[in-house]
Amino acid sequence: MAMKIAPSILSADFLNLQRDVENLEANGADLLHVDIMDGHFVPNLSFGPQTVAALRPLTKLPLDVHLMVDGPEQFIETFAKAGADTILVHLESTPHIYHVLQLIQKYNVKAGIVINPGTPVDALKAVLPIVQQVLVMTVNPGFGGQEFLETTLSKITHLDQLRQVEADYDFEIEVDGGINDQTIKSTADAGADIFVAGSYVFSANTPGQQIQTLRNLIE
Numbered sequence: 001m002a003m004k005i006a007p008s009i010l011s012a013d014f015l016n017l018q019r020d021v022e023n024l025e026a027n028g029a030d031l032l033h034v035d036i037m038d039g040h041f042v043p044n045l046s047f048g049p050q051t052v053a054a055l056r057p058l059t060k061l062p063l064d065v066h067l068m069v070d071g072p073e074q075f076i077e078t079f080a081k082a083g084a085d086t087i088l089v090h091l092e093s094t095p096h097i098y099h100v101l102q103l104i105q106k107y108n109v110k111a112g113i114v115i116n117p118g119t120p121v122d123a124l125k126a127v128l129p130i131v132q133q134v135l136v137m138t139v140n141p142g143f144g145g146q147e148f149l150e151t152t153l154s155k156i157t158h159l160d161q162l163r164q165v166e167a168d169y170d171f172e173i174e175v176d177g178g179i180n181d182q183t184i185k186s187t188a189d190a191g192a193d194i195f196v197a198g199s200y201v202f203s204a205n206t207p208g209q210q211i212q213t214l215r216n217l218i219e
């Protein structure tokens, strides 16, 4: 599968979001990762559907919308209509995960499932046949700039093994949190295909160079 770099706009300059997004698109980003936080499921607040709707006409990049919210079922229609290309929901965020994933697909949006560092891959078995992306959180969700958790690597390997033996599994493996020039290769070697990176991409005023550095390490 093609390797995809997905900058997280959580680390962008919010007063110059249009400039930053255009810069990412011109400099090789494959997806735009948009973190939605509700102050309940995670102890932080970020963007809402208005931001997704405002981004939509600015870029052709697919919008990878990561819901870190309690009760995601109530927001699927809103984010789908705002222009999300993928909606990712946490297994830990609802007792109705199968229903939520079906609902996402009803709007012709790709469905992604996310697991926190403390959740094992085995807990995903029932939904793996119906998802297009599996996001393994490589930090505890809620904040950018945290350190990569090495213990999550074995979960990526496990998912990669599962999709090689199960004919009805057709998902990309995504990693998110602490991805930088020191950590990306280990996640690619374990089987990841989509790499979310926030603070590393925006750590210098040259996001294009940071994206290229990450890409060179995995291709």
Ligand SMILES: O=C(CO)[C@@H](O)[C@H](O)COP(=O)(O)O
Binding pocket: 008, 010, 011, 033, 035, 066, 139, 140, 141, 142, 143, 144, 145, 146, 176, 177, 178, 179, 196, 197, 198, 199, 200
């Ligand atoms: O979902 C999250 C945080 O909860 C991420 O998408 C962060 O935005 C990643 O930031 P870095 O760890 O790359 O700085």
